[in-house]
Amino acid sequence: MNTIQVNNLHFSYTPGSSVLNGIDLELDQQTTAIVGQNGAGKSTFVKLLKGLLYPTKGEILFKGKNTRDYTAASLAKDIGLVFQNPNDQIFKNNVISEVMFGPLNIGQDDQEARHNAISALKKVQLDDKLDTNPYDLSLSERKMISIASILAMNTNIVIFDEPTMGQDFAGKEKLKEIIWDLRDQGKLIICILHDMDFAAEVFERTIVFNQGNVLADGPSREVFKQKNILQQAHLEQPSITQIANELGLDGNYLTDEELIQALKEKMTS
Amino acid sequence: MSIIQVEGLKYKYPDTDQLALDDISFEVKQGEFIGLIGRNTAGKSTLCFALSGLVPHFFNGGYGGKVFVNGLEVRQHEVGDIAAHVGLVFENPFSQMTASKYTVFEEIAFGLENMGVERNEMITRMDESLDLLDITSIKDKHPFDLSGGQMQRVAIASVIAMKPKILILDEPTSQLDPQGSEEVFKVVENLTKEGITIIMAEHKIDKLAEYADKVALIDHGKLIDFDTPAKVFSRDDLPDYGITAPTATRIGKALGIKDSKTDLFPVTIKAISREIGDKL
Amino acid sequence: MSTMTLYVDKKSFIHHVAPLTKLLYVMVSIAITYIIPKLEFVLFVTLTSLLILAIGKVFRKILPILALSILLIISIIIVQGFFHPENQTVLYSIGFITFYKEGLTFAALLTLRVLNMIMSFGILILTTKHDELVEDLIKKGMSPKIGYVLLSVLQLIPQMRATMGKITDAQRSRGMETEGNLLVRVKAFFPLIVPVVLNSLHNTRERAIALEVRGFNTKMKKTFLNLSKEYQYTKTIQSILWAILIVTIAWRILS
Numbered sequence: 088m089n090t091i092q093v094n095n096l097h098f099s100y101t102p103g104s105s106v107l108n109g110i111d112l113e114l115d116q117q118t119t120a121i122v123g124q125n126g127a128g129k130s131t132f133v134k135l136l137k138g139l140l141y142p143t144k145g146e147i148l149f150k151g152k153n154t155r156d157y158t159a160a161s162l163a164k165d166i167g168l169v170f171q172n173p174n175d176q177i178f179k180n181n182v183i184s185e186v187m188f189g190p191l192n193i194g195q196d197d198q199e200a201r202h203n204a205i206s207a208l209k210k211v212q213l214d215d216k217l218d219t220n221p222y223d224l225s226l227s228e229r230k231m232i233s234i235a236s237i238l239a240m241n242t243n244i245v246i247f248d249e250p251t252m253g254q255d256f257a258g259k260e261k262l263k264e265i266i267w268d269l270r271d272q273g274k275l276i277i278c279i280l281h282d283m284d285f286a287a288e289v290f291e292r293t294i295v296f297n298q299g300n301v302l303a304d305g306p307s308r309e310v311f312k313q314k315n316i317l318q319q320a321h322l323e324q325p326s327i328t329q330i331a332n333e334l335g336l337d338g339n340y341l342t343d344e345e346l347i348q349a350l351k352e353k354m355t356s
Numbered sequence: 357m358s359i360i361q362v363e364g365l366k367y368k369y370p371d372t373d374q375l376a377l378d379d380i381s382f383e384v385k386q387g388e389f390i391g392l393i394g395r396n397t398a399g400k401s402t403l404c405f406a407l408s409g410l411v412p413h414f415f416n417g418g419y420g421g422k423v424f425v426n427g428l429e430v431r432q433h434e435v436g437d438i439a440a441h442v443g444l445v446f447e448n449p450f451s452q453m454t455a456s457k458y459t460v461f462e463e464i465a466f467g468l469e470n471m472g473v474e475r476n477e478m479i480t481r482m483d484e485s486l487d488l489l490d491i492t493s494i495k496d497k498h499p500f501d502l503s504g505g506q507m508q509r510v511a512i513a514s515v516i517a518m519k520p521k522i523l524i525l526d527e528p529t530s531q532l533d534p535q536g537s538e539e540v541f542k543v544v545e546n547l548t549k550e551g552i553t554i555i556m557a558e559h560k561i562d563k564l565a566e567y568a569d570k571v572a573l574i575d576h577g578k579l580i581d582f583d584t585p586a587k588v589f590s591r592d593d594l595p596d597y598g599i600t601a602p603t604a605t606r607i608g609k610a611l612g613i614k615d616s617k618t619d620l621f622p623v624t625i626k627a628i629s630r631e632i633g634d635k636l
Numbered sequence: 637m638s639t640m641t642l643y644v645d646k647k648s649f650i651h652h653v654a655p656l657t658k659l660l661y662v663m664v665s666i667a668i669t670y671i672i673p674k675l676e677f678v679l680f681v682t683l684t685s686l687l688i689l690a691i692g693k694v695f696r697k698i699l700p701i702l703a704l705s706i707l708l709i710i711s712i713i714i715v716q717g718f719f720h721p722e723n724q725t726v727l728y729s730i731g732f733i734t735f736y737k738e739g740l741t742f743a744a745l746l747t748l749r750v751l752n753m754i755m756s757f758g759i760l761i762l763t764t765k766h767d768e769l770v771e772d773l774i775k776k777g778m779s780p781k782i783g784y785v786l787l788s789v790l791q792l793i794p795q796m797r798a799t800m801g802k803i804t805d806a807q808r809s810r811g812m813e814t815e816g817n818l819l820v821r822v823k824a825f826f827p828l829i830v831p832v833v834l835n836s837l838h839n840t841r842e843r844a845i846a847l848e849v850r851g852f853n854t855k856m857k858k859t860f861l862n863l864s865k866e867y868q869y870t871k872t873i874q875s876i877l878w879a880i881l882i883v884t885i886a887w888r889i890l891s
């Protein structure tokens with residue numbers, strides 16, 4: 088099972104200023120969105136899950152074992168993390184070797200790694216850029232390269248730090264497909280997001296971080312109902328929900344279809 | 357007189373064969389808020405570079421046409437001199453940090469020091485922009501010890517504090533939390549009231565629909581449309597350019613509801629709510 | 637405070653000496669080791685620099701650089717020991733290798749000069765905020781462009797270090813072992829070199845752009861956020877340093 092158990096997790100970069108103050112969570116099969124204010128500790132949290140940082144107090148258990156006992160490298164077979172800033176992740180000078188780097192390290196042979204890399208690049212529609220230097224691509228393309236590099240490793244847990252950042256409509260559609268596809272393969276997906284519409288539409292579960300604590304956690308539909316809590320965490324309701332509220336509709340609307348359906352019924356009656 | 361004039365601008369990055377900007381012409385009046393939209397790789401960032409002089413001074417390659425900002429022809433002036441008139445917020449805030457300052461506060465001061473702003477005035481302006489971007493609490497941190505969103509706020513604050521006549525923002529809210537994004541749009545709208553001209557590349561269509569005076573739609577380096585949000589967003593061929601209409605417009609179209617004020621489809625949540633409210 | 641600087645934030649008397657005074661110390665202490673090429677004297681100057689480093693609580697920070705320069709020093713000793721043109725007095729031989737007194741004395745002199753140079757620069761760089769030093773120089777009339785070049789040079793090592801940290805994170809998060817015993821770490825080091833260099837080149841260009849658009853190269857007269865700090869004893873220390881310089885020159889001319 089791909090379960091991550093987080094117990095009383097504390098973390099600080101510099102002694103005295105705490106970033107995470109005792110987080111208890113169980114992350115399991117559901118697709119999970121993490122939302123929250125800038126500086127709430129979301130990226131820090133996923134770096135801890137990945138073993139890039141170690142807790143100052145508390146523990147993270149993966150398959151029942153404490154991540155503290157593993158190096159980040161040995162966790163790489165199981166947990167993939169797409170960094171927030173693609174420039175922090177990309178270091179090779181052509182696209183294909185960048186995407187093959189992970190697969191080669193976790194024991195795939197050259198042919199298999201190349202195959203996985205190309206199929207991951209196809210998913211983000213950059214398979215025509217194999218020999219390009221990533222520095223000659225725009226930021227949104229680099230973000231997609233960094234996503235492909237993790238997909239190619241075919242890990243059971245995939246964590247995305249703000250994948251929609253800088254993506255256009257088509258890019259977000261691609262991401263939706265990728266996420267749904269991973270879910271159908273039974274993988275655990277965790278995704279940090281600032282795009283509430285995307286979170287509400289794509290994810291089963293939403294966790295709200297606020298100043299190093301979990302402020303709300305539950306089915307996305309329930310979480311996005313709670314206007315006050317969202318407000319407190321510097322978030323907003325999805326735009327569809329906002330329109331429904333503005334119109335004084337009761338009930339809970341997250342997608343275009345739901346709202347249009349309801350309004351059609353209302354207007355004909 | 358227009359504060360920005362672009363005439364037949366063409367540009368190609370070195371070692372590429374496609375034009376990143378292809379015969380673009382438009383004019384912007386002082387105090388206008390222009391939204392720049394288009395799919396990824398449409399050429400938004402490149403246009404931002406061209407307006408601030410980085411194209412052609414830092415990025416070589418093929419260049420044609422003319423760009424005037426506040427009366428200066430960009431090609432004839434150094435980036436440093438253009439910087440006195442045009443402020444640019446980068447797409448990636450990390451790239452904007454000077455890496456030679458030890459605190460957020462000093463980082464923001466950098467541009468003001470270069471402009472020779474007198475020290476008291478400098479501090480007043482800096483406190484003001486720290487407050488606008490809600491980053492007063494991190495002003496003593498090292499600029500590299502910040503979260504992505506915090507760094508983006510610092511990048512915006514450091515340019516706003518310079519009070520350039522023309523402010524160009526390349527996807528400035530990409531890493532901001534929802535309320536932070538809203539704040540940035542509000543701050544920028546307020547700047548237009550002081551006569552500052554805004555060019556903002558954005559994917560947040562709903563917000564542009566609410567705040568921008570005009571929208572420039574770019575695709576494959578070409579300027580497809582340059583008009584009010586209501587006009588541009590009611591185009592039926594938007595999806596061909598990789599753009600979805602604002603939420604309000606999508607709902608309006610699905611229900612056949614128009615904005616009685618413009619006789620076009622509504623573009624803001626307010627407008628659609630008003631129109632539907634009238635019908636219910 | 638981040639690791640993005642070589643400056644060591646400690647409290648010591650040396651930290652409270654004005655940046656330009658320390659710069660003057662660097663120049664004087666290097667100059668006099670050339671003006672008076674006497675082994676005992678140069679040794680004395682070198683020990684003084686060492687003492688100042690210790691007072692500034694940064695002696696340990698200079699050790700890695702000194703260690704790196706060992707290679708240089710050994711080669712000085714060998715080359716001068718063998719081949720110095722004035723070699724006459726045989727000191728001792730190991731097999732076919734013969735060391736001469738003249739050569740070794742000269743090598744010792746050179747070594748001490750190098751050590752002193754490193755340490756006196758160390759005093760300046762490790763106990764002074766770099767931006768303050770550069771600002772002071774600009775206020776004295778140095779061109780801001782040169783100021784920037786100076787800052788970038790000072791930033792080079794910490795910047796490489798930061799880039800290295802980032803790339804290491806990128807690598808270990810994708811399965812490359814970088815932690816563990818020496819062998820693992822040595823093996824991890826080589827794949828780092830090329831990306832770190834490429835990344836640094838890219839960053840340098842990016843920073844240059846960042847500075848430009850913030851008006852770094854305008855012809856306007858700059859102002860400064862940080863007020864010039866008041867330092868004690870500046871006049872006294874600087875006068876002493878000038879006096880030392882003059883005395884050594886006089887000594888050289890007269891003797």
Ligand SMILES: Nc1ncnc2c1ncn2[C@@H]1O[C@H](COP(=O)(O)OP(=O)(O)OP(=O)(O)O)[C@@H](O)[C@H]1O
Nearest residue numbers: 100125126127128129130131501502503504505506
């Ligand atoms: N390297 C670092 N050193 C010191 N403090 C840091 C460092 N990185 C982040 N922080 C601080 O830790 C807190 C949490 O940062 P984190 O990056 O986890 O936020 P986040 O929730 O991901 O925010 P964002 O939405 O802006 O990406 C912030 O207050 C930030 O300033």
Ligand SMILES: Nc1ncnc2c1ncn2[C@@H]1O[C@H](COP(=O)(O)OP(=O)(O)O)[C@@H](O)[C@H]1O
Nearest residue numbers: 223224225369376395396397398399400401402
């Ligand atoms: N530094 C660069 N070198 C070469 N080509 C580039 C560079 N930056 C962007 N491009 C190319 O120029 C085109 C426009 O990119 P950009 O202006 O970044 O688009 P947008 O900002 O609209 O996403 C794209 O085809 C992109 O790949």
Ligand SMILES: [Mg+2]
Nearest residue numbers: 130171503504
């Ligand atoms: Mg983050």
Ligand SMILES: [Mg+2]
Nearest residue numbers: 225400401447
């Ligand atoms: Mg762009």
